[in-house]
Amino acid sequence: MIEVEDVYFTYPNGVEALKGVSLKITSGEFVAIMGQNGAGKTTLVKHFNGLLKPTKGKVLVDDVDTRHVSVATLARKVGFVFQNPDHQLFSETVEDEISFALKNFGFDEKTIRDRVDWALNILDLTRYRKTSPFMLSGGERKRVALASVLAWDPKILILDEPSIGQDRNQKERLRQFILQMNHQGKTVVIVTHDIEFVAECEPRVILMANGKIVADGDAKSVLTDPDLIAKSWLLLPEITNVLLNLNDLGFPTNVMDVFEAGDLIIERTGWARK
Amino acid sequence: MSMFDGLKFRNISSPIHRIDPRAKFIYVLTFFIIAVFFNQLIPLLILFFSQIPLIIIAKVKKEWLRLIKGSSFFATIIFIMNVISLYFYSGYSSLASIIEQASAMTVRFIVLVESFSIFFLTTSPDMLGLSLEQIGIPYEFCFAFTTAIRFVPILAEEAQTIIDAQRARGLELEGENFMKRIRNYVPILIPLIVNAIRRSLELAEAMESRAWGATEKRTTLYMLKMERRDYCLILISALMLVASLYAWLFIKIPTMTQILNIQG
Amino acid sequence: MAIIEARNLTYTYPYAESPAFKDVTLRIERGEFILLTGPSGCGKTTLCRCFNGLIPHFYGGKLEGEITVAGLRTIEHPIHEIAQHVGLVFQNPENQLFALTIEKDVAFGLENLGLPRDEMRRRVDWALKVTGIYDLKNRAPFEVFGGQQQRVAIASVLAMQPEVIVLDEPTSFLDPLSARNILGVINRLNKELGITIILVEHRLDLASRYANRVIVMNEGQIILDGEPRKVFLENEAALIGVGIPKVVRLYMLLKRAGLNIGRVPLSPEELSKSIMEALIFDRG
Structure with missing residues (x-):
């Protein structure tokens, strides 16, 4: 469960990215945070795992104030997959890449092996186990990045722009994967401006513009409202x-x-x- | 990082920004030389304060203050080192004159930083590259120079994203022993290097696609031309240099201690 | 005469085991607006790199077959010569801009060509105006938004007055509104200036209305090539992988249900109009 209470955030360079955001995401929900580039979407979700701490207001994850715990502690609960897989891949093999976080979190060897097998399997990467992640295609690298977060089975999964640069088939596989995760009880939060993708997933939609939430509701009521869409510089x-x-x-x-x-x-x- | 903001070009318009980089460089160099001439506190303080109007005209007060704040750490070290070495190795007997001398060295350091700061804060790297070009440095070097400057903020931002991405996977950068900490930077350095290589390949591709190397006789959109105000600045710099040379040779500069009549 | 002509073109990257595309034969006429699409890894980006000589001059590898662009055999001419006929705009705006002011960036290619300053100034201002960023000319490229950065990239190839502009997924990092606006700019280059456009794009919903021809690649080969309405109509199955626009899917659904409805729509407005006419006709 994530509670955001009247959060303001200003970057060191003076940019006010969040201006009084409040919301509550309950366990097992599927939420899309939408808005134009620069609306404050990524800044907001970086508060969910403590990468950013509010300048004013507070963020609670399972009733724990994010200011009082480390990113590593929060990360056990909140998995965050970044937009560009190349910002995280560094290992010699796909297998090592996936076990990286598991080692950081101090899992025992057997558990690590089991979890890696499971993550490889669920994202259809088993045949690349011993391959260098740098040899894979863009779509495959994205899946490795996802597997490397999914491996420790976080309760909450945050995906930043998961559909960007993906073709039709990849998007469809991604959609099914997200729905499956959500169905199994994970809270899934996606950050995106891909309207057609969200229209197909039909999650709860939180619409942001200029560091504020302008709408919060089911996909259908938010995305088909011409006024809201115009206000947040998106397209119907x-x-x-x-x-x-x-x-x-x-x-x-x-x-x-x-x-x-x-x-x-x-x-x-x-x-x-x- | 904030300290380096004091050296990063601000794209605003002011009379100082419009001065030819070459003239500005001569001016900064003059300041530099004068600061090295004198080791007494009073002339160094005069140098320090005489720059402030420039900073205000150039509208870079905030960045300048940040730089002064950022360099205060080094300034403190310089001050302490000077006090210690003066106490043990020099003939100064009074504490007041030791402190004055150490302060002078510290102010000298700040003046040097300050003059560089004015130069970089108000000189577009483009213009700097252009002036390098116009004094005859091969274009390839100038291009590499401006490109490097252009990509510093982007690489810094990318490094931050990579750090965030790895911290989100449980990487901890603080604590533990030295070797472990070095090892912890591997997951940050590798993506950083890989991305830098990828980026440079894309840049090269884009350059080729924009007719890089089409002709030996490359032209430029902007042309630096020294104007009256630039010559004025050079003249002022020269006069300052002569005046301070004269002061240095023929005027006995009193110390603060003497003026305030502090006895040791 | 065709502006681009490729015959039995096959290309293999250095150290690659199999060719990125094989046996591609293609003829592009002056003034066409071509939408080139296909699933990731189908070879479309590689093909784009052949159009201005980056392949083989920059990438090396093995290029077989014939390709002529604006009358030049790309194998025989250096990139900077071909670049004056074919402009290439890349996916990531950040990595194709070099200078610290926008106008200087737009001038970059012209400086390389050694143009006199007044001619350069004229062309730079023109390109900035056409792309709608004249007011931003003294800003730094990395200070402005992604959509504006991509306009700078377009202006900077436009200033070189090429006959062809090739754009490799120029909107993929942009939000939908910026993407739509950029596509509008690209369309103007084609319709008003007569520049041949080759646009690689996944967003068929926003782009297909401008194109007179769609080329679909899959696994290194051209599998479909024709007028958008025909391609969309006849080859639904083949297009599933590249994301046929939803208006076309709705059109197809209605047609199959027996609704007498006009031609294949390329935009929501076209489909609404057809439905409206069909309903009124039915009633009458």
């Missing part, structure tokens, strides 16, 4: 745009799924034929 989902233009014909505008829109329109043509 494609399908919402289609139906918004058909508003005069009495179509609902809070739709973002292809099949749902299809059903609505087909139903209408049936009515028209009668």
Whole structure:
């Protein structure tokens, strides 16, 4: 459980990245934090594992104030996968890369072996066990980075821009993976500006702009609201745009799924034929 | 890191910013030489305070203060070392004159830092590169120089991200013994180096794509031209140098101790 | 005459076991707007590097077959010569800008060519205006947002007045609004200045409306090549991997359900219009 209470954060260079943010994420939730680049998304989630401490206000993770514990302690609970895998990969083999954190956290050897096997398997990397991470493709490196965090089985998983630079198939695999993790009880927080990706995942959406939260609700109600989307400098989902233009014909505008829109329109043509 | 902000170029507009880097360099060099001439406190304090109007005109007060604050650690060390060595190895008998002499050395250090700071805070690395080019240094060196400066903040930011990413995986950088700490930096250094190499390859690719090396006779968008104010500054510098040379040779500079009439 | 012509082009990177792409034959006419897409690792970036001679001059490796760009056989001409005909814009704006002011960056290529200063000034100002960043010209490139940085990168190749501009995933680090705006700028280069555009892009939903031709690559080969509406219509299955726009998927769904609906839409507005017409027609 993460509680953020009226948090302000100012970087040493004077940039005010967060200006009074409050929110609560309960255990087992799936949340997308959205907004334009520079809206304060990444700054906010860096508070969840203590990498940043609030200038004002406080952040509680399982009722513990992040100011009073080390990053390493928080990291056991809160796994954070950075946007660019190249900012963390350094080992000679994929296997070593994944066991790095496990060693830092002092797991025993047998547990390390089991966890590495499990993480390799779940992200379809077993055949690369002995390969250098630097030899892998971009998508594969991203999966190694994810596996290296997933390995210690943190209760909360934070993914910073997981879909950036990914093609259609990779995104779909990522979506299924996230839903699976969430289904197994993990709290998943993604930071993203990929609207179509979020429209397909349908998590709870927290919309940020200029260091503040401008909306918080289910994906459908937030992403299909033209005013909110304009306020946070994003774009509406494609399908919402289609139906918004058909508003005069009495179509609902809070739709973002292809099949749902299809059903609505087909139903209408049936009515028209009668 | 904050101390280095006192040396990082501020892209603002001020009369000091517009001065030709070459003239500005001569001015800074003059200050440097004068500061080395004198070892008495009073002339060094005059030098120190005479720079302040410049800093205000250049609108870099905040960065300058930060630099002074940042260098106070070294200044303290210099002061203490001087007090110790003067006490044991010199003929000074009174504590007051020892402290005055040590203070003079400390102020000299701050003046040196200060004059460099004014130069770098108000001179765009682009302009600096350009002036290097115009005094005949091969373009490749000048380009390497400006590019290095341009990428310092980006690399610093990247290093921070890498540190964050590894700390998020349980890496602890404090405590424990020296060897262990060195080893703990490996997960930071390797990604940093790998990314720097990748970045330089991408840069090279982009340079090639923008016709790098197309002609021996490369031209430049900006051209530095010495104007009247630049010559004025050089003249002022020369006069300052002559005046201080005269003072150094012919005027007996009183010490603070004498003025205040402190007895040892 | 074609501006780019490749015949049976096969390329293998140094030390690579298998070619990055093989047997590519391609003809691109002057003034086309080409959307080049395909799953990660399909060879599209590698192909882009052939268009201005980075391959083989910068990368080495083995290039077989024929490629002519703006009448020059790239194998015989150095990169800086080809660069005056073909501009390349890369994915990461940070790593293609060098100078400490935007206008100096835009001038970089022209300085390399040794242009006289007044000509350079004229072209730099023009390129800055076309890309809409003239007001930022004295700022440092790394001080401005990603979208603006990418405009600087575009302006800096535009200043060299190339006939072709190749852009390799220029929007992938950008937020959606900046991405849409950048694509608008690219479209203007094509429609207003007649520059041939080759755009590598995953965001087909935002980009396909501008293109007159879509080329899809997979595993080092061109698998589809044609007008977007045709490619999207006939090859849904093949396009799944590259993310066919949702408006096209909705269109297809409606068509299969028997709705008499116009041509394949390339934007939400087009689809709304077709649906509106179809519904009114049905009623009448």
